[in-house]
Amino acid sequence: MKKSIFRLTLCTLAICSLLLTGTLVTKADAAPKYRWKLAQTWGTGFPIFGDAVIKMADMVKEMSNGEMEIRIDSSNKHKAAFGVLDMVKAGQYEMGHSASYYWKGKDVNTMFFTTMPFGMIAPEQYAWFYYGGGMELMKEVYDKHGVYSYPGGNTSNQMGGWFQKEINSLEDLKGLKMRIPGFAGEVLSKLGVVVTNIAPGELYTALDRGTIDALEWVGPSLDLNMGFHKITPYYYTGWHEPATELQFMVNKKKFDALPKHLQKIVEIAMQYAAYDMYARSYNDSAENWDKIAKEYPNVKIKTFPKDVIAAMKAENEKLLKETAAKDPVFKKIYDAQTAYMKKARRWTEISDYAYLKDNLE
Known part of the structure; x- marks a missing residue:
């Protein structure tokens, strides 16, 4: 009995000591x-x-x-x-x-x-x-x-990518080797681009060695860290990944x-x-966009020509409809997104777009 009391006393003293020193193991530390x-x-x-x-x-x-x-x-x-x-x-x-x-x-x-x-x-x-x-x-x-x-x-709206040469026409896309995933890759493939998908850790090397001629990654938030601006001069605005x-x-x-x-x-x-x-x-995109303007003036910010954008849109719509015709689940999701975007875009136009248009001009 005395031994049990002695052990209990020692345990109590130990706990008090731990409490006083702030080193008691809590449930979070278990x-x-x-x-x-x-x-x-x-x-x-x-x-x-x-x-x-x-x-x-x-x-x-x-x-x-x-x-x-x-x-x-x-x-x-x-x-x-x-x-x-x-x-x-x-x-x-x-x-x-x-x-x-x-x-x-x-x-x-x-x-x-x-x-x-x-x-x-x-x-x-x-x-x-x-x-x-x-x-x-x-x-x-x-x-x-x-x-x-x-x-x-979410990365928000992504940039259209880094290119070794300027894109002035649809002809400039033909035979171009580009890393671009998702449905956008399907669209560009129809326009003559040789599309590939490469793991993030291999992108810089692939671009530097000429394995690819162009790539899209994210935008200023991450692209500067990847160093693409050291290899390619043309940085295009986005169309393919708005969200x-x-x-x-x-x-x-x-x-x-x-x-x-x-x-x-x-x-x-x-x-x-x-x-x-x-x-x-x-x-980070806002911070790095400012950095590009100040520290990397040789980076040329470009927008795809209107006829190129129009061709992308047309091919995108065609592919969507073709795939929807073959896959009922695809059609269900496509219809749902299209209907929701149509409704939401009315509000976007009268709220964010109207505000920006009035204040940026």
């Missing part, structure tokens, strides 16, 4: 009950995109009081930048972070949930996702892959097995990290 892994398309230390993933994982750990922890594996580790969907689907990773249009070879309907040429801008697209039926349509597409998909961060939304993926079985409170925490963390990335991207 070993997590749920350990998940996330595979991302981006390399180690990749800014903005990778930062959004880190923010999400940190929030999950903090909000769960240490009950859940998510380890992040970059493409440097898993060696499969474009294999993230397959790895999450198979349960090799519980989560992934990538871009939905990378899976168009597996399922053409996934492209709608990143962005589409001449489509919605970011505020319109977010409204569509959360209040216009977009999330439900995305769930319908990804259910057959055994994955839940969520918005994973590029990245993607968090979660294995359905793993997610459904989580306690309800952790499911909600993961969802909230993903949504916050996604919108925070949108704000960060916009800020």
Whole structure:
């Protein structure tokens, strides 16, 4: 009995000492009950995109009081930048972070949930996702892959790309080797461009060695960090990705097995990290656009000629209608996006566009 009291006294003193020194192990410091892994398309230390993933994982750990922890594996580790969907689907990773249009070879309907040429801008697209039926349509597409998909961060309107030569006509596109993903790649392919998709970590080398003649990546927020301005002189404004939304993926079985409170925490963390990335991207693009003007005056900012844009639009519409005629799910999503954009654009025109037009002229 005395030994038990002695041990209890020692334990009490130890706890008091820990409390006084501030080193008591709290629940948040304890070993997590749920350990998940996330595979991302981006390399180690990749800014903005990778930062959004880190923010999400940190929030999950903090909000769960240490009950859940998510380890992040970059493409440097898993060696499969474009294999993230397959790895999450198979349960090799519980989560992934990538871009939905990378899976168009597996399922053409996934492209709608990143962005589409001449489509919605970011505020319109977010409204569509959360209040216009977009999330439900995305769930319908990804259910057959055994994955839940969520918005994973928006870059806002992207630039049209970096080119070694000036584009003055449709003839200049023929035979041009360009890295460009998604439906935009299909459009340019119809106009004679030799289209390829290259992992982010290999883009600079491919452009520098002449493997490709042009590429689009994101915009000033990330393009300056990639160094493309050191190789190519022409920087074109965008048409193809007006609201590029990245993607968090979660294995359905793993997610459904989580306690309800952790499911909600993961969802909230993903949504916050996604919108925070949108704000960060916009800020960094504004900062770097100013930097281009001041520090890199040799970069020539160009807009595609009107006849080139017109040809892109015409080919885009043709491809959309052809694909919709063959795939009822594609048609369903295409019709839904078209109808929502038509409605939202009326407000965009009388609000943001009218304001900017009146104040920029």
